[in-house]
Amino acid sequence: MTASYYAPHGGHPPQTDLLTDRAVVTEAYTVIPRGVLRDIVTSVLPEWEGTRSWILNRPVSGGATTFAQLLVEVEPGGGSDHPEPQPEVQGLIFLMEGTLEVTYQGETHELTPGGFAYLPAGEQWRIRATGDAPARFNWIRKRYEPLAGHVPTAQFGNEQDLEPSGMPGTNNAWRTTRLLDPDDLAYDMHVNIVTFEPGAVIPFAETHVMEHGIYILEGKAVYRLNTDWVEVQEGDYFSLRAFCPQACYAGGPSNFRYLLYKDVNRQVML
Template identity: 60%
Template sequence: MSYAFPMGGLPAQDVNPEGAAVFKTAYAFIPAITMRDIVTSNLPHWSGTRAWILARPLSGFAETFAQYAVEVTKGGGSDRPEPDKGAEGVVFVASGEMQLTIDGDAHVLGAGGYAYLPAGCGWRVKNTGDAPLQFHWVRKRYEPVPGIDRPTAFVTHERDVAFNTMPNTDNWTTQRFVDPSDMRHDMHVNIVTFQPGGVIPFAETHVMEHGLYVLQGTARYLLNDDWVDVGPGDFMWLRAFCPQACIATGNTPFRYLLYKDVNRHVGLTL
């Protein structure tokens, strides 16, 4: 299994700069071709590392999460990766080898490796391979609830997570890394897969915010009132209540990494 990641580099000078990137009040579409070297950021207390910051909380838009694509050179990494003690995270490895240490327990993750990092845990990451380490990182401020335990860290691989078929379909599945009924968790980061021709057969409209990073395949995706052609490495960023639907195209499965906020009351103050 291969997983898309930003290509970096820089287009040649004869490339038409007119692009497909869109930022609107209901959604943003950031195509893979825009994720180049000149839009990366360095991160404090990380060595040999650059990050494409694809989403961040914005007032009046999507407010609950940040999403990065992170590339670490051989030997690079961080002993102080998360600056916010209240932030939980998920990392998903696209390629390379990650040595991930969580509260003293060491793990080695390759492509398809997944880890949940609870708020306040001590974790470190290092590229122990020869090739660049490339991974996706989702961050969210955890919302504790009195009387409900906090979630604990876990490490797994997507091949070990079941494909849950959506009702009344045989070509639309979700790999749920967390049990949806587990109220300790206030966010889910899952992998959604459509076989060619699979569809979301209605325009979903809901309170959850989304970050969708396309890992494989192609589709036409409804974002608010626009149908957008999407493919590997494209990112879709949806605010609450943005209508969405999907028609998978091409000859291979269409797969994306999906963030959503769940399992909490909404605040009643602005």
């Protein structure tokens, strides 16, 4: 089955549309549906050319505080020679549309849809959109928590080339493609592609310390967030604070797939 990656294109709804939408902010979670991602809510970024972004998450009181997440749209030839303003911040880019060239330590890597690049904190890198159409990608940023004896290395690849791991007892109907090695303590975050076949479920209310940023790449589902059942579809985004209960039913007819961030592999500091 061909992989599908939904990306926003902006624009504005007509004056005849109803105002009602699915956007909601609570103390446990925030849902930003794709209908909110319009031209009027974009930001330009310092040191970037031909670029606009939708900022999906930033650390705020009462919300998810460990990371920032952006949807970035770069016109052909646009990009940045100094994309990351904070040397203590690491980043992961996941491409949904177009093509990108990411240059790291003198070597250029071409990303196509499904491609990703993990860039360690403190390293210089450059990024350019190539081809005839805009590049649209997720950019996850997290302040790196150093750990003695463990140094992360840059990672480049495409999720379609990685073998997903099936969850036990699901006959592979619920599976995870891990972009970073989950057992390597050098990495203090995981970024995964989670896939559910139509009708598959998370059969219990996950309740854990890890925060989440979830961008839906394909399909639709009903998601349990804290005490609420929320309908979500491709292009929607939601962030979960620590210990927000979560579960879901995948709705079909296609697979339900999302890009998942979580903070991991560090002791709780008191």
